Amino acid sequence: MHPTVRALYEHWISIHPEAGLPGRQHFDPVDVPRLLPNIWLVDVEPEPIRFRFRLIGSALIDAGPRVRVGALVDECIPDPDARAQVASLLIWAATTRSPAWRKGAPIVDHRRYVISAEVLILPLARDGVHVDQLLCVTAYHRLPERSG
Numbered sequence: 688m689h690p691t692v693r694a695l696y697e698h699w700i701s702i703h704p705e706a707g708l709p710g711r712q713h714f715d716p717v718d719v720p721r722l723l724p725n726i727w728l729v730d731v732e733p734e735p736i737r738f739r740f741r742l743i744g745s746a747l748i749d750a751g752p753r754v755r756v757g758a759l760v761d762e763c764i765p766d767p768d769a770r771a772q773v774a775s776l777l778i779w780a781a782t783t784r785s786p787a788w789r790k791g792a793p794i795v796d797h798r799r800y801v802i803s804a805e806v807l808i809l810p811l812a813r814d815g816v817h818v819d820q821l822l823c824v825t826a827y828h829r830l831p832e833r834s835g
Contacts, residue, residue, distance in 0.1 A: 688788075689805045689826035691725050696786065698722075699809045699822065707815025708784060714811065714822060722824065729760060729821040731781050737761070738777050741820070750801055750827055769794045780808040781818045803828040 702713040724746040764770040780787040787808040
């Protein structure tokens with residue numbers, strides 16, 4: 688696991704209450720300042736299940752996928768295959784109440800020489816049971832950018 692991804696996972700474990708899942712109220716960004724550029728937060732909308740960007744870290748913006756706060760995740764991914772792959776990861780985390788992890792070639796297009804990405808999606812539940820947000824982190828492996 689990439690150190691950034693592992694650090695968020697370990698933090699998520701550390702904020703777990705005795706029973707149930709941690710909620711957004713347990714996660715304080717002040718506790719993980721070096722991870723913030725790589726973090727994105729997604730609201731889970733039930734019936735039918737959909738996902739909306741609440742927060743997008745600067746590393747994700749810099750890498751180039753065309754995402755924006757407030758948009759539905761599926762609206763930001765034009766390729767149907769990529770949209771389905773991203774949806775399956777988000778749905779897995781939301782419905783199983785378990786982390787989803789993926790490492791490999793980027794699913795969505797990136798503008799910044801990204802050769803691989805590692806993504807971890809962690810469920811959050813305000814009431815400890817019903818997942819209402821997903822805390823996500825992406826770490827990138829890039830080719831060196833060319834000068835001139």
